[in-house]
Amino acid sequence: MCHITQSLDFMVVQQSQEEFKMATDKLLDTCVPAPHGRNNQTVYDDSYRLAKELPQNDFSLSLDILGEAGAEVMSTILDLVSGRHHLSAEGTTDPSTLALEPRLYKLNAYSKDGFFKSHRDTPKGNGHIGTLLFGLPIPFEGGGLRIAHAGKEFTFD
Incomplete structure (x- = not known):
């Protein structure tokens, strides 16, 4: 596994x-081709997903989204999902004992003409209830991110 030895800086205003x-x-x-799951296997198929990625060990963020700065976001998300899912901590559904633990998993990068066909995310372990996406302030055109669940659909473009 290679590690980045120089900084990649993105600022809101360039x-x-x-x-x-x-x-x-x-x-x-710096990124490597991004695979996806198919029939319990990890595969690379540019006709299904054209993207690159950096594993979490190969980058860091200057914004502390996993610490204090992200606590309010996690609390809001927990409030939204705790009533819809049977989340529990040590056998209880008392909301005061529930917590979400965000984990930085990887950075996905889509270049010009990049895409990922409609799919369902594969859980990354026990207790995995969803994927939290952060969009970098990078202009793009030509498509949007479509998220669908339980008969509801949202498109971010």
Whole structure:
């Protein structure tokens, strides 16, 4: 497993389009092809998913989304899902004993023409109830992220 030895910096406001392109190109060059699950196997199929990724050991975030800064977000998510799922801590459904533990899993990067066909995420372990997505402030065009569950659908573009 390789590890990044230099920083990849993304700022909400870039100095210029050229600097922005250099930063995104550097990120994509650092990433590896992203696989997906099919029939209990991990496969690479560019006709189903065209993306790259960085495993969580190969990057870090300057924003502490897993610590204090993310606590309010996790609390809000817990409030939303605890009433809809049978979440429990040590056999109880008392909301005051429930907690969500966010885990940084990987960074997915989709370049020009990248995509991932409609699919259902594979749980990453016991107690995995969902995937929390963070979008970087990177402009894009040509498609949106569609999320569907229990007869409801949302598109982010």
